[in-house]
Amino acid sequence: MIGTLKGQYGSGIREANSYLGQNYMIVEPSIVSELLQVLRDREKFDYCVDITAVHYPEREKQFDVLWILYSFPRNERIRVKIMISDGESVPSAVPIWATANWLEREVFDMFGIRFAGHPDLKRILLPDGWKGYPLRKDYGIIQQDQEWVKANLGIESGQ
Amino acid sequence: MVDPKTPDPKTAEATKYLSHLELGEPDKTFLDSNELVINMGPQHPATHGVLRVILKLDGEQVLGTECVIGYLHRGVEKIAENRTYTMFNPYVDRMDYVAAVSNGLGYCEAVEKLLNIEAPPRAKYIRVILTELNRLASHQLWLGTHALDIGAMTPLFYTFRDREEILKIFEKYCGARLTTHAFRIGGCQYETYEGFERDVIKFLDFVPPKIDEYEELLTTNRIWLERTKNVGVISRADAIALGVTGPVLRASGVKWDLRKAQPYAAYSDFDFEIPIGTNGDTYDRYTVRMEEMRQSLRIIRQAVEKIPEGPIMAKVPKVIKPPVGEIYHSIEAPKGELGYFIVSDGSTQPYRVRVRPPSFVNLQALDIMVRGALVADVIAVIGTLDIVLGEVDR
Numbered sequence: 001m002i003g004t005l006k007g008q009y010g011s012g013i014r015e016a017n018s019y020l021g022q023n024y025m026i027v028e029p030s031i032v033s034e035l036l037q038v039l040r041d042r043e044k045f046d047y048c049v050d051i052t053a054v055h056y057p058e059r060e061k062q063f064d065v066l067w068i069l070y071s072f073p074r075n076e077r078i079r080v081k082i083m084i085s086d087g088e089s090v091p092s093a094v095p096i097w098a099t100a101n102w103l104e105r106e107v108f109d110m111f112g113i114r115f116a117g118h119p120d121l122k123r124i125l126l127p128d129g130w131k132g133y134p135l136r137k138d139y140g141i142i143q144q145d146q147e148w149v150k151a152n153l154g155i156e157s158g159q
Numbered sequence: 160m161v162d163p164k165t166p167d168p169k170t171a172e173a174t175k176y177l178s179h180l181e182l183g184e185p186d187k188t189f190l191d192s193n194e195l196v197i198n199m200g201p202q203h204p205a206t207h208g209v210l211r212v213i214l215k216l217d218g219e220q221v222l223g224t225e226c227v228i229g230y231l232h233r234g235v236e237k238i239a240e241n242r243t244y245t246m247f248n249p250y251v252d253r254m255d256y257v258a259a260v261s262n263g264l265g266y267c268e269a270v271e272k273l274l275n276i277e278a279p280p281r282a283k284y285i286r287v288i289l290t291e292l293n294r295l296a297s298h299q300l301w302l303g304t305h306a307l308d309i310g311a312m313t314p315l316f317y318t319f320r321d322r323e324e325i326l327k328i329f330e331k332y333c334g335a336r337l338t339t340h341a342f343r344i345g346g347c348q349y350e351t352y353e354g355f356e357r358d359v360i361k362f363l364d365f366v367p368p369k370i371d372e373y374e375e376l377l378t379t380n381r382i383w384l385e386r387t388k389n390v391g392v393i394s395r396a397d398a399i400a401l402g403v404t405g406p407v408l409r410a411s412g413v414k415w416d417l418r419k420a421q422p423y424a425a426y427s428d429f430d431f432e433i434p435i436g437t438n439g440d441t442y443d444r445y446t447v448r449m450e451e452m453r454q455s456l457r458i459i460r461q462a463v464e465k466i467p468e469g470p471i472m473a474k475v476p477k478v479i480k481p482p483v484g485e486i487y488h489s490i491e492a493p494k495g496e497l498g499y500f501i502v503s504d505g506s507t508q509p510y511r512v513r514v515r516p517p518s519f520v521n522l523q524a525l526d527i528m529v530r531g532a533l534v535a536d537v538i539a540v541i542g543t544l545d546i547v548l549g550e551v552d553r
């Protein structure tokens with residue numbers, strides 16, 4: 001599978017490897033939308049397990065965005081990873097897997113990564129008016145949106 | 160008939176607030192309007208916690224729903240980045256707090272995988288016994304509350320009475336009943352107590368007639384059938400597209416269980432069936448979970464009979480510092496696929512922990528399952544999805 005994909009996308013697939021028996025691919029953001037579609041349709045990765053992100057503030061391309069996929073017919077998993085810089089948007093996977101809807105909303109909520117083409121991209125776990133993205137590394141563990149807390153809970157601090 | 164241009168002074172006050180209704184159409188008053196948006200929760204007892212559902216209704220028919228979640232958000236993933244691997248272990252119990260043992264198993268195995276070590280066989284067997292007992296407890300709690308939501312009160316008392324026996328075993332094993340923190344990275348902290356096997360076997364003999372008793376109350380009960388058959392149907396294709404897992408997926412006819420598909424712990428040693436449904440309705444999910452309880456008992460019996468002697472802890476360094484790398488490990492929790500994606504930067508604290516919660520993903524299917532159904536069915540479907548808000552919101 002990796003061979004055919006590499007033939008198809010060439011240097012678009014930067015790395016295809018496995019770590020502790022788990023396969024992953026690091027690809028260019030420009031091909032990821034098409035690649036995910038191909039993985040679902042041709043390679044039968046019909047179940048999108050999870051979409052998540054990791055923040056590396058010291059890197060130029062600050063974020064890793066990951067799709068963890070599983071295939072029922074093959075009983076296999078694969079992770080697809082892209083690296084993007086802050087402010088760059090990622091193509092939404094909602095047209096490919098309906099489950100991406102909430103998963104992408106959570107990534108947006110926690111990291112502030114925008115998904116282009118998402119039908120309803122808004123916060124999911126935090127309140128709508130909240131400022132800041134808690135899972136970024138520069139967001140402190142006891143940090144809160146004090147203004148929001150004051151206005152909505154009527155207390156000085158949520159601590 | 161009401162003329163929208165010059166409203167009747169008596170209704171003018173009311174229409175000011177109801178301007179979104181189509182009063183302009185002939186024969187329509189604001190009383191027989193077509194769409195109504197109502198709010199269910201977040202404090203509604205049938206939402207099993209703090210879930211708010213906005214319902215768009217036409218009469219009693221549901222046109223659409225939107226879930227508002229996050230009321231129980233504690234930032235578990237952020238906490239993980241600020242704790243060592245060992246310190247974070249008890250936190251995972253607080254996600255799905257009715258199946259805390261499963262959470263712990265998933266986390267410990269994920270970190271073990273990252274460290275490239277394996278728990279000794281005896282620890283694996285202890286893990287299987289406790290996890291399956293917990294699956295049973297989780298299904299019992301689901302059954303009791305689900306039946307209560309639909310209007311059958313007796314099963315609640317029966318299931319809670321019998322669940323107590325499981326909690327007693329947990330308490331004797333590790334001192335805690337719910338948030339057990341039963342496992343450690345590398346194995347188990349505690350050896351089984353004197354008489355553990357006896358207690359478990361006693362329970363295995365005690366509970367099957369009780370499960371028959373629950374079934375007697377419900378399986379052929381006409382009210383139960385009317386309230387669950389063809390309610391909240393989700394097709395196989397929709398279930399897969401929405402990433403639904405666990406009993407909900409199996410009731411739609413997908414024979415997939417991680418314990419068989421990608422065996423972890425000691426599950427490959429045991430003989431058990433994966434029950435599946437055909438219609439993907441609330442009744443099928445009920446029968447699937449009932450059968451799962453019996454299969455869990457089968458697994459526990461085999462595990463107790465075959466439990467090997469030996470150490471219960473692998474050689475784990477005092478300070479856990481996994482090498483740089485990423486790992487995704489998932490287990491079949493009572494609610495579905497519970498996954499942990501852990502990134503290590505080589506330090507004592509995880510760089511990132513992502514929890515893939517089954518309840519969160521399954522809840523997303525609520526909308527498609529209740530469209531066109533009645534309000535009362537929404538209650539039934541929330542119950543049948545078996546969500547735990549602690550895990551949805553994390």
